[in-house]
Amino acid sequence: MTAAAESPGQNNALLVAILTCEIGFWVVLLAGLVARYPLRRPRLGGFLLAAVPVVDLALVAFSAIDLHTGGSPGLAHSLAAAYLGVSVAFGPDLVRRMDARFAHRYADGPPPPKPPRHGPEKIRYEWALWGRCALAMVLSAALTLVLFLLAGPQSTALALWNFQIQLAVITVAWLLFGPVRVSVFSAKEPLDIDEKGSGT
Numbered sequence: 343m344t345a346a347a348e349s350p351g352q353n354n355a356l357l358v359a360i361l362t363c364e365i366g367f368w369v370v371l372l373a374g375l376v377a378r379y380p381l382r383r384p385r386l387g388g389f390l391l392a393a394v395p396v397v398d399l400a401l402v403a404f405s406a407i408d409l410h411t412g413g414s415p416g417l418a419h420s421l422a423a424a425y426l427g428v429s430v431a432f433g434p435d436l437v438r439r440m441d442a443r444f445a446h447r448y449a450d451g452p453p454p455p456k457p458p459r460h461g462p463e464k465i466r467y468e469w470a471l472w473g474r475c476a477l478a479m480v481l482s483a484a485l486t487l488v489l490f491l492l493a494g495p496q497s498t499a500l501a502l503w504n505f506q507i508q509l510a511v512i513t514v515a516w517l518l519f520g521p522v523r524v525s526v527f528s529a530k531e532p533l534d535i536d537e538k539g540s541g542t
Contacts, residue, residue, distance in 0.1 A: 356405065356419065356422060359404045359405075360422055360425055366397045367394060367398075367433075370393055371436075373390050374391035374393075374394070375387065375440060376444075379445065379448035380448050395430075398426050398429045398433075401425065401426060405422040405423070409493045415500075416501050416502075417505060420501070420503070420504065421505060423482045423483075424478075424482045424506075427477075427480070427481035427482030427483075430477075430478070431477040431478035439454060442454040462528075464524060465524055465528055468520050468524045472516055472517055472521045475512075476517075478509075479510060483506055483509075490503070
């Protein structure tokens, strides 16, 4: 895995594709929400929101084509796999929360629920959040394997796994400092000001 073996032009193009997809994700998401609520066009809004995953599929296709046509595996491809895994795992929840915010702001919907601060609900919330992180890791690793196979018997194909190892470390650290820590130290936190006032 040497610098000479890599194709800077192709990797730069893939990094641009990742950035473009990230911008496209937010543009399509916000366009869908604006159409659904401020513009009162629910069908158009629903169509745009349904099109959000297409942005991710475009990035996967670009990465696969790049490797299949002789692109050198590298960090950019690994980032593309991680981007898809995170988008699939966290994207639907992000869309729901954004939709709830827009519904509250423009359609008299209820206020978006806030994350629980303590108790069993907090523990369940932390485990569910980490579950999405673990799902992102699994999906990212699965896509990396596909890209690895598409790259063929190249020594540089091993470079695809470098970033995945870092993601695995992040996932384990999240587990320990997230749901495990909350589960172990689950003593009830002090009451909020509002809760104290309601008890008097």
